[in-house]
Amino acid sequence: MxxxxxxxxxxxxxxxxxxxxxxxxxxxxxxxxxxxxxxxxxxxxxxxxxxxxxxxxxxxxxxxxxxxxxxxxRDFQGNQLVQLLSTFILQDEKAKKDIVETKNLIEMDCLLLAQNKSNDDQLLSFKSWADTAVFTDDEFFLKVALLADNHLFLRIWTILKDYYNSLKMDKVETTKLEYMNVINKLLSRQRVELREAYRSLRKMSNV
Amino acid sequence: MxxxxxxxxxxxxxxxxxxxxxxxxxxxxxxxxxxxxxxxxxxxxxxxxxxxxxxxxxxxxxxxxxxxxxxxxRDFQGNQLVQLLSTFILQDEKAKKDIVETKNLIEMDCLLLAQNKSNDDQLLSFKSWADTAVFTDDEFFLKVALLADNHLFLRIWTILKDYYNSLKMDKVETTKLEYMNVINKLLSRQRVELREAYRSLRKMSNV
DNA sequence: TTATTATAGTGGTCAGACCAGTTCTCTTTT
DNA sequence: AAAAGAGAACTGGTCTGACCACTATAATAA
Missing domain, CATH: 1.10.10.10 (Winged helix-like DNA-binding domain superfamily/Winged helix DNA-binding domain)
Known part of the structure; x- marks a missing residue:
């Protein structure tokens, strides 16, 4: 000591x-x-x-x-405490907003990294998975975070995701088409369009 | 009980x-x-x-x-949870690349948030400070993170900054002109140009 | 061999003690 | 009467030792 x-x-x-x-x-x-x-x-x-x-x-x-x-x-992957914390801070509207805002931007970052670092094979495999499988939003962006190939972002995103889920907010509906659109923009390697596709998926107006 | x-x-x-x-x-x-x-x-x-x-x-x-x-x-906002978890979870994977990459993207996010949320008064005050004061890179982006008005990002950035500094990597030289350029883009409210200004400041090629 | 039984080890909890700070009160001094 | 000071009372910080309940293992008996 x-x-x-x-x-x-x-x-x-x-x-x-x-x-x-x-x-x-x-x-x-x-x-x-x-x-x-x-x-x-x-x-x-x-x-x-x-x-x-x-x-x-x-x-x-x-x-x-x-x-x-x-x-x-223990096998810690954010859990437990997220729930605990949320029961303590659920009232704080600002905190909620911050979490959503942060999560969205981090996801955007991961998308851009994925676009830059992934090769066509990886993206096509991703695409075919999304095409056939039934998946949740979390599952989709987990794959994105993995493609981003950045452990730090993966960790941060995981925590944010758990936080977000514990908030039990109304989630915007997302169609498969919107997910596929994002993947297509990943493949086309167009930064600006990718951002636009994500914003559309999240129904965001700006940023 | x-x-x-x-x-x-x-x-x-x-x-x-x-x-x-x-x-x-x-x-x-x-x-x-x-x-x-x-x-x-x-x-x-x-x-x-x-x-x-x-x-x-x-x-x-x-x-x-x-x-x-x-x-x-306590005034819970941000959260030291990120701090705690990071020291526990991220300890081994100090992939320098990940840290730099993450820090850069987070800073970019904060810039965009600052651009969206700050009014001209805040930005002009920021500008006059940058114009007259002698400051470090950390000090500059701390102010940016504050303008972003998102405690979570502030927390994350602070941790990343500390990590980054502890790496003692070669830091790219940044001129005051480049900082001022970023601030000007903040004021002009041009997203794309702001991103470009930041990339230029960090001498980044892509993303 | 197998079943049974001690026994040692581990976390769970409590009570009491002492230390080191802070706050409040009441006396002393000015 | 006001300011200064001393001291009591309270608060968290830490340690020790004592039980309890439970588990795993070694020793013993069948």
């Missing part, structure tokens, strides 16, 4: 410590963390402080604890 | 209890929550359980605690 700056609270330091521990030891979802008592000893802190850190991470959905067994790393 | 239902852990019940308490009493950001000891008494639970709940909410950025003063509801 010692190295970390003293000002911040112990439990935050423990959170950081756990992060580096997970990183250093290459722990993956499903793996077991040291027991509370062992962490308490190793980090030379009280068990209650360890628990504060673990409980916080648990509420975030980053870990899972099973009585009698131990604490395990 | 009205035995909120079976098995779930006490601290989770306390979190729920706090939510309804905030809701029922109409508590707003800045308002003070009961002290840990009082909550402990009122809910008939141990103080440590109360703390586990409060620490979790604190890590989520929903409340703020000040030693000697108390626990307060």
């Amino acid at each position: 010692s190295q970390h700056q003293k000002d911040s609270k112990i439990y935050v330091e423990i959170v950081k410590e756990l992060r580096t521990m997970i990183d250093r030891d290459g722990l993956k979802p499903g793996d077991k963390l040291p027991s509370e008592r062992e962490l308490s000893e190793r980090l030379i802190v009280g068990r209650s402080s360890v628990r504060e850190a673990l409980r916080a991470l648990e509420l975030l959905g980053l870990i899972e604890t099973r009585r009698g067994e131990g604490t395990f790393i | 009205s035995q909120h239902q079976k098995d779930s852990k006490i601290y989770v019940e306390i979190v729920k209890e706090l939510r309804t308490m905030i809701d029922r009493d109409g508590l707003k950001p800045g308002d003070k929550l009961p002290s840990e000891r009082e909550l402990s008494e009122r809910l008939i639970v141990g103080r440590s359980s109360v703390r586990e709940a409060l620490r979790a909410l604190e890590l989520l950025g929903l409340i703020e605690t000040r030693r000697g003063e108390g626990t307060f509801i």
